[in-house]
Amino acid sequence: MVCLSIEGRQIEAPANCSILQAFVHAGETLVEGVGCMGQGVCGSCRVMVRRSGEQEVKTALACETLIEDGMQVAFLDYFTTSARHVYRIEDIGDSWQALHTIGEIFPEASHCRHCSGCDRACPKGLDVQRGVNLAVEGKLGASSEVFDECVMCNLCTLACPDHIRPNHLGLFVRRMIAALSLRPANLMRRIQQIESGEMTIDFDAPGAQPPR
């Protein structure tokens, strides 16, 4: 058994448990800060972790982090910041204005003080700060790649002293690229065939009947 403290409570759980599993195993109530329960894609189970013998407190996803003896864990509640810049991706028409648009929607992005707080906060090990800087420089493709595996846990947004909201900036860049430039030939052709009535469904086709 491994002994650790979660939310200030001493807990015992079998080795090879994730933090979430250990919490549940100990009979605690778990109705928030949980989602995909192990896949590591929903970004809900944000925790602060201090390992035995270490000074530094690190951020992590509780479903992906295995428990250790002497570990101290505290959940970080989800949060929503009220003041923010709203956009509709459909309203962004002119890609020549991309830098201007980024400046308008994310005015703080150019104020990055290169503290790397976002990088340290990211549980996925993404180069968040570089992604922010690339976006501001107009290197949108490279910026979007940085955020490719982002799970939107908002830990970088929480960490940024300049209120940049890096993950939301990264997502904005990605959405802009897709919405303004992705025009696949096979998709456009098929939509045309369906809209013109050239392709329909035959309910009586032999393949649509159960075998006798």
Added chain:
Amino acid sequence: MPAGIPYEDAHKRYRPGVMPTVRSDDGSVDELLKGYHPDHGPNARVVLSVGVNRGEPCQPDLARYLQANALIDDVDIAGAQLVTTDVLVIGGGGGGCAAALIAAKQGTRVILATKLRLGDSNTVMAEGGIQAAVGDDDSPQLHFEDTLRAGHFCGVPELVAQMVMDGPDVIRWLIRLGMMFDLEEDRPIGGNLLRKKPGGASAARILSYRDYTGLEMMRVLREAVDLDPGIEVWNRCPVVELLSDEWGRCAGAVIYNLEWRTFVLVRARAVILATGGAGRLHLNSFPTSNHYGATADGLVLAYRIGARVRELDSFQYHPTGIAYPPHLAGGLISEAARSAGAKLINGKGERFVDELKPRDVVASAILRECAQGRGIEREGQIGVFLDTPTLEMEHPGILAKRLVTLRHLAHKCGHDAAQEPFLVYPTLHYQNGGVAIDKDGATSVPGLYCVGEVTGGFHGRNRLMGNALLDILSMGRRAGTKAAELGGRVMASRAGIGHVHAWQRELTLAGLPLHVKAPRLFPDYAHFDLRVDAGLHSSARG
């Protein structure tokens, strides 16, 4: 279950890169399903004794909750805050978000209430992709026929036809919202969408974004909903009961706010249930790949208020759940691995099924191998090998480039996917049936709409990979459109929980216990009791 072949022995026999012998198939598909699929056998179903579907079959564990008493009574919600809106969407996954976005776009007021946090859903966990027939060698007709056939011709042809015809437009809608898709080559304008072939389909039809399509989809939909001024998002607000009026219409819902520990009554012209499936009820004691909130809440409430349901004795067990290590058991290994060519191997080093057959067939074949002693046993966990090392040898770099999630997963399991095979066993993945709906998502109860996994009729008795993501968006957009069009005043009728009292009489007459309560809201191991949490006295009737 007979003991399997010890892992060490099986591992010694396993030779990456060598084509394994194929075990000859000694029976028909029908015999395989009847013999080994959990939907079959003497304990696979019971007959419902109350409600619209009285006399019809249902999976036994689910039936217990479908025929349960309500969590609350009149007295618990007396004096609760009342809020009105045009459309109330319940559920924060892909289907709920699509419905909310479309309804809000038409100028209606929308509240989206979700039990966990916006986006926490099975959608975000979807890996493989979404089906849409865009290839030259493909057509909506083939998609239509594949879907019906895979569902054993139990799906509703009109619903399936509408879904497959919506497919390409759904993809365009997603791209307009800013979702990326894999391309054949890196040429965004005029290139082709990359297509992969799902098990059980006659053409390559899976469109994807790497092997985390659902994550890419959900982060785009979540952001769009979050930024839409017409949508109010209520996180941590599960629905505990629906409201009915004197004409039996659905008139809103009772929401429980987990933060404030209070009930809120929401009156709405239309309620759209997009609450997902039932995996976290661990039916038939299976592990599950589902997210934490998948406890069939919407299904239970829809049935109680009088909505017809269908195919609730049919569930999908995904063939490749993780079997080892135990702490990840039930987690999913995407069909993308088999789609790319990975093979399944039993403890004797043999292939035993065509890995690209429909999921029910492949899962049954794995269960057969384990039942007949050819499974592989490791520290009490049983399963078969998913041969990723050979896949990597045949397609160098595929794990790093195309199967990113798979590679991460192997790391979490403590091995390198290029060196060691996974141990896999079927995992409860999807609720094939659900609430019966029409082409607008309308149920048999006026004012009540359903979207996504909570519904039945698309997938018959077995679902194809990639059809769930299509179904939620196709129907989500349609239900959102229809709900926004409904006229009339929100408060034109009296609303309450009259249907609950009628239900309690029915339960008593049928001799069913009143102390079993549902919806469950959270899995048993969440250690949550609504009545304790809300500070309510236990019900006198209970």
